[in-house]
Amino acid sequence: MGIKVVKAGMLTTVQDLGRYGLQRYGMPVSGAMDSYALRLGNRILGNPDNEAAIECTLLGPTIYFEQGQLIAITGADLSPTIDGNPLPMWRPFFIGAGSLLSFGQPKLGCRAYICFQGGLDIPELMGSRSTYSKGQIGGWQGRPLQEGDKIAFRRYYVGKEEAFHWAVDPNLYPDLATTVIRVMEGPQFAGFESEAQKSFFSDVFTMSNNSDRMGYRLTSKPLRLKEQKELLSTAVTFGSIQVPPDGNAIILMADHPTTGGYPVIAQVATIDLPLLAQKRPNDRVRFERISLDEAHNLLKRQHAQLKKLKSAIALKYE
Amino acid sequence: MGSPHERSFGITLPNSIGHYPLGDQGLVLSFADTISLDVNAQIRQIATCLDSWLQPGIIEYVPAYTTITIYYDPLLTSYNDLLSALQPIVRDIAENQEYKRVKKEIPIYYNGEDLAYVAQYHGLSEQEVVRIHSEGEYLVYMLGFVPGFPYLGGMDSRIATPRKEVPRLKIEAGAVGIAGQQTGVYPIATPGGWQIIGHTPLQLFDITQENPSLLEAGDRVAFIPITYDEFVQLKNQGNGH
Numbered sequence: 001m002g003i004k005v006v007k008a009g010m011l012t013t014v015q016d017l018g019r020y021g022l023q024r025y026g027m028p029v030s031g032a033m034d035s036y037a038l039r040l041g042n043r044i045l046g047n048p049d050n051e052a053a054i055e056c057t058l059l060g061p062t063i064y065f066e067q068g069q070l071i072a073i074t075g076a077d078l079s080p081t082i083d084g085n086p087l088p089m090w091r092p093f094f095i096g097a098g099s100l101l102s103f104g105q106p107k108l109g110c111r112a113y114i115c116f117q118g119g120l121d122i123p124e125l126m127g128s129r130s131t132y133s134k135g136q137i138g139g140w141q142g143r144p145l146q147e148g149d150k151i152a153f154r155r156y157y158v159g160k161e162e163a164f165h166w167a168v169d170p171n172l173y174p175d176l177a178t179t180v181i182r183v184m185e186g187p188q189f190a191g192f193e194s195e196a197q198k199s200f201f202s203d204v205f206t207m208s209n210n211s212d213r214m215g216y217r218l219t220s221k222p223l224r225l226k227e228q229k230e231l232l233s234t235a236v237t238f239g240s241i242q243v244p245p246d247g248n249a250i251i252l253m254a255d256h257p258t259t260g261g262y263p264v265i266a267q268v269a270t271i272d273l274p275l276l277a278q279k280r281p282n283d284r285v286r287f288e289r290i291s292l293d294e295a296h297n298l299l300k301r302q303h304a305q306l307k308k309l310k311s312a313i314a315l316k317y318e
Numbered sequence: 319m320g321s322p323h324e325r326s327f328g329i330t331l332p333n334s335i336g337h338y339p340l341g342d343q344g345l346v347l348s349f350a351d352t353i354s355l356d357v358n359a360q361i362r363q364i365a366t367c368l369d370s371w372l373q374p375g376i377i378e379y380v381p382a383y384t385t386i387t388i389y390y391d392p393l394l395t396s397y398n399d400l401l402s403a404l405q406p407i408v409r410d411i412a413e414n415q416e417y418k419r420v421k422k423e424i425p426i427y428y429n430g431e432d433l434a435y436v437a438q439y440h441g442l443s444e445q446e447v448v449r450i451h452s453e454g455e456y457l458v459y460m461l462g463f464v465p466g467f468p469y470l471g472g473m474d475s476r477i478a479t480p481r482k483e484v485p486r487l488k489i490e491a492g493a494v495g496i497a498g499q500q501t502g503v504y505p506i507a508t509p510g511g512w513q514i515i516g517h518t519p520l521q522l523f524d525i526t527q528e529n530p531s532l533l534e535a536g537d538r539v540a541f542i543p544i545t546y547d548e549f550v551q552l553k554n555q556g557n558g559h
Contacts, residue, residue, distance in 0.1 A: 023380045023389075024365075025523070025531035026461040026505075125525055135465050135506055137525055187338050187346065232353065233462060233469065235380035235387035237344055259382055259462030267341030270392075295342035296392045303393050 001067040002152035009061035014139035016052040019128035023258040030130040033277035037075035041115035044072040052129035053115040060103025070117040076109025091167035109176040109278035118155025174275045188263035196223040209281045213255040222247025236260040239268030271298040329401045332409045362536040363411045381535045382460045421538040427549035430515035456539040466505035466523025466531045473501045485511035519552035
């Protein structure tokens with residue numbers, strides 16, 4: 001007993017923080033596109049950061065609770081409701097047996113996370129519960145959730161069922177309306193025409209409709225290399241901005257292939273991957289250059305904030 | 319193409335091995351600009367050292383044709399700390415003994431839908447194509463593209479054939495193909511433009527195994543022609559892990 005999927009939604013998958021250690025065999029990492037929203041959701045519930053949750057995309061699913069459970073919804077505001085009433089995000093919320101969780105208009109952002117206290121009863125595969133749909137590996141039967149799927153909880157909820165009156169400080173999470181994405185120069189940055197090197201940091205890039213968990217395709221003025229040269233395939237990662245010969249950049253996302261042969265003009269700073277993951281088709285972004293040190297410092301600051309949050313939340317459940 | 323090796327970050331590595339960051343969690347060691355057996359052997363030696371490396375903050379590594387990328391957790395280590403720690407490892411491969419390669423056999427039933435085309439393209443008989451393909455010895459330079467997919471080197475140029483102009487929407491798992499100078503085996507069903515010359519009953523990527531990939535970068539591979547009956551028999555046995 002746990003949940004039953006009544007309507008699947010646009011693309012609803014089980015994700016944790018990803019599957020590491022197998023990229024050398026060509027196995028993608030996958031995992032939550034917005035890993036920060038997932039971490040926050042898990043922290044709210046007192047779960048380990050890596051606990052698997054349900055990632056919803058733009059049009060969320062409808063889920064029937066056969067059993068009560070404490071949940072938290074984080075990430076994009078996809079208008080979650082419980083039995084027709086608005087459900088507050090960013091806080092623990094008890095859903096009683098027989099209730100229906102659904103989603104309405106996507107208001108802000110692209111991906112919401114439904115986190116469950118104690119997690120979902122899904123086997124780990126190669127160290128992770130993340131879904132890699134293209135390879136039909138992991139998650140719930142290797143595929144996005146479908147109508148009729150029934151997933152059990154790993155733990156019964158035994159805590160209080162009344163409303164919780166605390167939420168996570170919204171300032172901990174990035175403002176999803178932000179259009180500036182911070183990047184570092186990529187290994188082949190210097191190989192691009194000086195015009196392209198300049199316009200990369202001044203032009204506006206539009207997310208095309210052809211964007212998914214594997215990659216975001218951007219449209220812009222074409223980015224040209226000084227000389228077209230075949231590159232040997234090498235490792236690429238989440239946030240690598242590749243430029244194929246047509247000059248339109250592709251940003252690799254969570255389900256990216258482990259290696260690629262296109263020049264990488266820039267690499268999105270890890271701190272801004274969650275913000276990027278919340279962009280939708282037709283959204284516009286600009287890129288801002290930061291140094292490796294700055295990127296590391298931003299991550300350290302975030303880590304310190306998360307640590308404080310963890311101890312604050314631990315007190316709430318005492 | 320501008321050389322990223324020039325950004326030294328204050329530290330240079332021995333044996334003219336270059337290095338550069340891939341974002342804020344990747345460090346790339348770059349060995350050369352061209353594919354060679356020597357470079358592959360060097361990368362294998364580094365990979366073997368990394369397998370038992372106790373450096374904190376290492377997430378994983380990905381070997382490729384001329385690079386090996388090390389992913390790290392910047393909360394636990396830094397780019398420069400990693401470089402310093404890599405110095406002795408990189409220095410020790412200087413006088414390398416020949417890397418001992420594992421040899422693996424992949425049985426193929428040469429019944430591919432494009433075998434006739436490949437033969438005709440080169441003015442060979444189908445039997446000659448099979449003979450040339452199965453007599454070669456191949457090296458797994460790297461894995462990538464999809465889980466378990468080997469980038470193999472060593473194919474005889476007499477059977478090198480351009481990709482199909484219109485890719486197939488679905489190539490079955492186990493299909494063996496040729497694309498230009500390359501040959502390879504598809505571990506999972508995927509669209510693709512390779513000329514398909516045969517099928518292997520082996521599962522190249524099996525998630526139920528502790529090591530899910532049949533092949534590893536650095537392996538030697540031989541293709542063994544089999545009959546239809548053998549193909550069915552091996553397929554029914556599950557896989558040859």
